[in-house]
Amino acid sequence: MSERKKLLEVTNLKKYFPVKSGFLKTDYVRAVEDVSLFIYEGETLGVVGESGCGKTTLGRTILRLIEPSGGRIEFDGEVIYDKDAGVEKQMLPYRSKMQIIFQDPSASLDPRMTVGEIVGEALAVHRKDLKGAAYTDRINELLETVGLNTEHANRFPHEFSGGQQQRIGIARALAVEPDFIVCDEPISALDVSIQSQVVNMLEDLQEEKHLTYLFIAHDISVVRHISDRICVMYLGQTVELAESYELCREPMHPYTQTLLSAVPLPDPDKTKQRERILLEGDIPSPLNPPAGCRFHTRCPYAMDICKEQPPAWKEYGEGHFCACHKVAQENA
Ligand SMILES: Nc1ncnc2c1ncn2[C@@H]1O[C@H](COP(=O)(O)OP(=O)(O)O)[C@@H](O)[C@H]1O
Ligand SMILES: [Mg+2]
Incomplete structure (x- = not known):
């Protein structure tokens, strides 16, 4: 089972956008911070999280449509970017293998x-x-x-x-007959009545052409059925990643639990047990993200350590990744 080929692997990927914050002063929007994940050949990896959490930046940075600020990207066994090793491969040969479908089709087609x-x-x-x-x-x-x-x-x-x-x-x-496509919220700008047609078409094309997808959505209910695995982002970081079924059934991270509490479950008994969790406060700015765990300002379980130390991204059980101090303590 673990013999599956990884088509893409990113390690500690970062993207900071410089923004002028005063005379001669520059601040950085830390849009993507230390993201590590891999995508198996032929699978769909769903990426979910609120608007502004860095999904588009992650997708475009992986394709190097936006140049990363740090980390490493390996595609099909070749390192195409490695900040520390000074590798910045020319992307032209890879453009035919890695493509993107944009969120807003009218804005992305030259009139x-x-x-x-x-x-x-x-x-x-x-x-x-x-x-x-x-x-x-x-x-x-x-x-x-x-x-x-x-x-x-x-x-x-x-x-x-x-x-x-x-x-x-x-x-x-x-x-160009790509192997890998970043689908950046490809249906969110479309009428609800035709969203499923487009999703079905993407699924059929995947099967026919053996495509691998990174499928971005702000709503977990859009990706849960089409993704083999789902990755949840919060404020530029990945907080949890697991097989879709497992993530939806046994979410570990408090933020994932919040997202799922808003989605009806197919199993009505479980839905009843699952109270809708409402988060307090607004999502903080990635210009000045909270220290420690970025989610601690809104987390109902935040402990002292959460304010001080960023939690490690660790694997709990096969293929179930999470970054949370509480989960780490409970599984110690
Ligand atoms: N070119 C840019 N310059 C400065 N900040 C940016 C730029 N692009 C995105 N951002 C910021 O990075 C963060 C993540 O944005 P984005 O990746 O578009 O999020 P999402 O796709 O999840 O809505 C946001 O705070 C956004 O304002
Ligand atoms: Mg986006």
Whole structure:
């Protein structure tokens, strides 16, 4: 069981954004702090957490669309970034293996380009062998793959509905035949009525093309059914990661318990037992995150140690990771 291949592994990944905070003074938004996780080939790893907790930054930093501030990224057995070792590989060869689907399709499609040009843009870079009719055929094939029709190639993005625009975004990501796709809240900007169509399509494509997904959502109920494993983030850090079923049934971290208390369970007896937990206070700013455990200011179980020392990211039971002093004490 533990023989599965890890397609991607990040270690202590960090992203700090510099922001001017006064004359000659710079502060840093610590958007992603010491994130360590891996993704098995062919799986969907869901990433959940409130808006602003660093999900998009994590996804884009993994792809190095945003340059990391520290840590290490290994993809398909090759180190593509390692701050301490001074490795910063050229990403061009990896762009055809690692792609992204954006949250807001209308903002991510160039309004001056036709759908055919948008979908074909990466082919021109990565598939120089495709010329003339072969190039057009490939674009038509991609449009059909995502349920659009070939006449759509000559139209512009604004002529399409949100769901169709997201299909164009998906076709663009698929064009180069990637192995790994970051799906950054791909359905949250879409009408509820078409969200499941797009999710189903992503699932079918995954099976057909053996894709590996990092699937970002702010709502755990969106990812729990489609993810093999789920990772929960709070204020730039991962607080818990486990198989979806296990995470939803036996959440360890108080923050995960809070998120799940808002979601109805399939097992009604359990739902009754599970009181809705409401957190006090607002999410602190990543410009000045709390010392110790970043969640301690809102945690109903916070102890003295939580205010002083960041909890270690540890594995409890097979594949169940958590960063919490209380969990560490209970499992000591
Ligand atoms: N380019 C940037 N410059 C400064 N701060 C940023 C930038 N991008 C994101 N942030 C900040 O980083 C934090 C995480 O943002 P983001 O990754 O977009 O969160 P999420 O996707 O979970 O909503 C937020 O506080 C956000 O304001
Ligand atoms: Mg986001």
